[in-house]
């Protein structure tokens with residue numbers, strides 16, 4: 001096994017990730033969302049399948065955005081002229097990221113939704129001791 005070649009491949013991959021972060025605003029937004037989701041996972045002490053779902057959703061979105069940027073760059077490299085197929089390829093790549101982001105949103109709602117609701121409920125009842133009456137309404 002050529003260890004230097006393997007190391008070089010990691011360097012290229014890392015350089016690619018840095019390039020996407022530097023050039024793509026959407027990637028930076030995804031990164032903020034990813035850090036938030038992982039911080040919430042730590043805060044709620046998620047484990048097992050729930051943690052696996054959150055981590056998977058986060059990395060799928062980041063990888064999807066990276067692929068999207070690669071497709072955009074390759075199409076822009078072909079030339080500045082507009083072509084329906086170039087447009088369709090960019091739209092399809094953007095659509096893939098949207099689908100992955102929707103998946104992450106749905107997973108987030110399923111996993112964090114009940115916990116956030118519980119947190120809000122206890123904060124509400126702590127602030128207003130008689131607030132439990134509202135749940136009877």
Ligand SMILES: Nc1ncnc2c1ncn2[C@@H]1O[C@H](COP(=O)(O)OP(=O)(O)OP(=O)(O)O)[C@@H](O)[C@H]1O
Pocket residue numbers: 023024025072075080081082083084086087088090091094
């Ligand atoms: N060469 C092209 N030929 C035809 N349509 C294109 C072409 N380039 C872009 N488009 C259309 O314009 C849309 C936006 O393209 P653009 O390259 O600006 O991507 P973007 O999502 O705004 O990303 P970024 O701002 O990072 O470049 C594409 O989704 C596509 O519909």
